[in-house]
Amino acid sequence: MVTPFRPTRWTLLFLLLAAMMVLMGGAAVAPALPLISEAFPDEPEATISMIITLPALAIALTGFFVGELSDRIGKIPVLAVSVAIFSIAGCSGYFLTSLPAILAGRFILGIGIAGIICTTSALIVCYYDGISRTRVLGYQAAAMGMGVVVLETSGGYLAGISWRAAFLIYLVGVVILAGVLLTMREPARVNVEKTAGAPEETFPASLLLPAYATVFLGNLLFFLVPTKFPYLIANLDAARILGENFALTAGIFLGAMGCASSLVGLVYGRVAWRFHRYTLLTLCFAFFGTGLCGLGFATSLPAVGVSVILVGLAQGILMPTILSWIAAITPKPFIGRASGGFSVTMNLGLFVSTLAMVPVIAVVATYGNLFLAFGSAAFALALPYLFSMVKRQFAPPGVAVDVKPGAE
Numbered sequence: 001m002v003t004p005f006r007p008t009r010w011t012l013l014f015l016l017l018a019a020m021m022v023l024m025g026g027a028a029v030a031p032a033l034p035l036i037s038e039a040f041p042d043e044p045e046a047t048i049s050m051i052i053t054l055p056a057l058a059i060a061l062t063g064f065f066v067g068e069l070s071d072r073i074g075k076i077p078v079l080a081v082s083v084a085i086f087s088i089a090g091c092s093g094y095f096l097t098s099l100p101a102i103l104a105g106r107f108i109l110g111i112g113i114a115g116i117i118c119t120t121s122a123l124i125v126c127y128y129d130g131i132s133r134t135r136v137l138g139y140q141a142a143a144m145g146m147g148v149v150v151l152e153t154s155g156g157y158l159a160g161i162s163w164r165a166a167f168l169i170y171l172v173g174v175v176i177l178a179g180v181l182l183t184m185r186e187p188a189r190v191n192v193e194k195t196a197g198a199p200e201e202t203f204p205a206s207l208l209l210p211a212y213a214t215v216f217l218g219n220l221l222f223f224l225v226p227t228k229f230p231y232l233i234a235n236l237d238a239a240r241i242l243g244e245n246f247a248l249t250a251g252i253f254l255g256a257m258g259c260a261s262s263l264v265g266l267v268y269g270r271v272a273w274r275f276h277r278y279t280l281l282t283l284c285f286a287f288f289g290t291g292l293c294g295l296g297f298a299t300s301l302p303a304v305g306v307s308v309i310l311v312g313l314a315q316g317i318l319m320p321t322i323l324s325w326i327a328a329i330t331p332k333p334f335i336g337r338a339s340g341g342f343s344v345t346m347n348l349g350l351f352v353s354t355l356a357m358v359p360v361i362a363v364v365a366t367y368g369n370l371f372l373a374f375g376s377a378a379f380a381l382a383l384p385y386l387f388s389m390v391k392r393q394f395a396p397p398g399v400a401v402d403v404k405p406g407a408e
Contacts, residue, residue, distance in 0.1 A: 005185035007127040012136065014179030015120055018079070019140045020147035021086065021173070022117045022343075026055030026110060027226075028151040028169050029093070035163035040099050047099065051106055053354070058110025059117070059347040066111070067118035067340020075119045075126070075336060076186045082115025083177040090170025109170070117343035122335045125327045126187035133327065135269025137320040142265025145316060148226075148258035153251075201331040208338060211325045212345040214281060217381055218318040219349030220356065221288045224374050225295075225311050226254055228357065232295060232367040236304070253304060257312035264316025272320065278389040280321045285382035287314035292375030296368045 007015075030052055037048050070078040089112060092105035120140070128136050151169065159166040230250040272280060291310030298304045322342065330338040361370045 004188055005127075008183060010179070010183040011127070012139070014176060014183055015123060015136075016139055016143040017172075017176050017179065018083065018116050018120045019143040020150060021176070022113055022120070022144060022147070025086070025090075025113045025116075025147075025151070025170075026059075026106070027052050028090075028155040029159070029166040031155050032159035032163040032166035035159060039163060043099055047103075050103055051093075053351070054103055054106040055110030055113055056347040056350045058107045059114040060344050060351065062111050063114040063118060063343035063347070064337065064340040066115045067122070067343070068337040070115070070119050070122060070336035070340075071334060074186045075122050076180070076184055078115050078336075079119035079123070079184075080177060080180050082112045082119065083173050083180060085109070085112030086116060087170055087173030087177065090173065091167050093167035094164045114340070114343050117346075118336055118339040121323055121326075121339040121342065123184070123187065124323075125330075125335050125339075126332060131269065131273050134273055134320070134324055137323045137327075138265045138268025138272065140265070140323070141268065141316055141319040142262040144319060145258045145261030145263075145265060145312065148261070149255045153255070201333060203334045203337060204329055204331075207329045208326065208341060211322055211329075212341055214325075215318065215322045215342060216345040216349045216352070218284065218288070218315070218322075219346050220353040221292065221374055221378050221381075222311065222315050222318075223350045223353040224292070224357065224371070225257065225308065227354065228367055228370060229254065229295070229308070232371065233304070235367060236298070253308045256305060257308040257315075260309040260312030261316035264313055265320065268316070268320050272324070276389065276392060277321055277325050278385045278392060280317055281385040282382050282389055284314045284317040284321065285378050285385065287311070287317070289375045289378035289382060292371045292378055294375075296370075296372030296375060298368075 033048055033051065036051065037043070037045060040048065066078065066082070085108060089105045089108040092108075093102045096102050096105060124133065124136050124140060154169050155166050158169060233250045233253070287310045291307045291314060294303060294307030294310065298307055326338050326342060327335070357370065360373055361367070364370055364373055
C-alpha cells in the first residue's frame with residue numbers, strides 16, 4: 001500500500017510563495033508604465049495600460065478550463081507548467097522589442113497565473129483538513145497581501161534601473177518551480193465514478209454561485225483602491241506635507257493596506273472557526289463600506305491611514321472565507337475546477353471595477369464622492385449576509401445549518 005504524501009513545512013513555504021504571485025502578479029511592472037510610454041511614444045496610454053490588464057483578462061478567460069485540466073491530469077504537473085510559464089512569459093518583456101510582442105507575452109503570463117491560482121488553492125484543500133486547512137487558507141491570504149507589498153516595491157526598484165529590468169521580477173518563478181518539484185507530490189486521486197450504494201458526486205455549480213458572486217463583488221470593491229487611490233491622494237491637501245511625490249505617498253498607504261490584509265491572514269485560522277461564514281462576510285463588507293466611505297470623507301493622513309487599513313482587513317477576511325466556503329461544498333474530484341471558477345470571478349471583479357468607475361465618476365464628479373458611492377454599495381452588500389446571519393441565529397432547534405469555515 002502506497003503511503004499518502006504528507007506535506008512538510010517546505011511544502012507549505014512554496015505553496016505560500018506561489019500564492020504571493022497571484023494577486024498582483026500582473027501588476028508587478030506597474031511602476032514602469034510611464035517609462036514604457038516614453039519608450040513607445042506613438043502608442044496611446046490605453047494600449048500601454050494593457051500590460052497590466054491583459055494578464056487578468058487571460059485569467060478570466062482560461063481559469064475555469066485550467067482548473068478542470070488539473071482535475072484530469074493532476075495538480076502538480078499543471079502547477080509546474082504554470083510556474084514555468086509565469087517565469088518565461090513574465091520576463092519576456094526584458095527581451096522583446098515591440099509592444100505587440102510584449103502584450104502577447106502578458107496574455108500568456110495570465111494563463112500561467114491562472115494555473116497557479118487554481119492549483120495552489122486546490123492543493124491546500126487536498127493536503128490539509130479541518131482547522132489546519134482554515135489556518136493554511138489564512139496563511140495563503142496573508143501571502144497574497146504580502147505579495148502586494150513585495151512585488152510593488154521590487155517592481156518599483158527595478159523600474160528605477162530601466163523599464164525592461166522591471167520584467168525580471170518574474171524570474172522568482174524559477175525558485176518557486178524548483179520548490180514545487182522538490183517538496184510537493186500529487187495528492188491521492190479520488191474516484192469520481194459512482195460506487196455501489198453511494199450517491200454520484202457532481203460539480204456543485206448552483207451551490208458555488210453565491211461564493212463566486214461574493215468574491216466578484218468583494219474584488220470589485222477592493223480594486224477601486226489601488227486604481228483610484230493615487231488620484232485621491234494627489235488631490236488631498238494634507239498629503240502635501242510629505243512633498244510632491246504623491247506616487248510614493250500612495251505607495252506607502254497601499255503597502256499598509258497589504259500589511260493589514262496579511263495580518264488578518266496570519267490570525268485567521270486561530271479565530272475564524274468560531275464564526276459562521278455569514279458573520280465573517282457581514283464583517284468583511286462592513287469593513288469595506290467603512291473604509292471606502294472613510295476615504296471619501298478623509299481630510300487628514302491619519303484618517304486616510306485608518307481607511308486603507310480597514311479595506312485591507314476586509315480583503316484579508318474575504319479571500320480565506322471564500323476559499324473555505326468553496327472547499328466545504330465541493331467534492332475533492334472537482335476542487336480544481338471550482339478553484340478555476342474562483343480565479344475567473346476574482347479577476348472579472350478587477351475588470352468590472354475598472355469599467356464601473358467610468359459612469360459613476362461621471363455622475364459624482366470627484367474621487368471622494370466615488371469612494372463614498374462604492375462604500376455605500378458595500379454597506380448594502382453586507383445586508384444579505386447580515387440577514388442570513390440573524391436568520392441562522394434564530395433558526396429553530398434541529399434545523400440544519402451550514403458548517404463553519406473551519407469545519408468539515
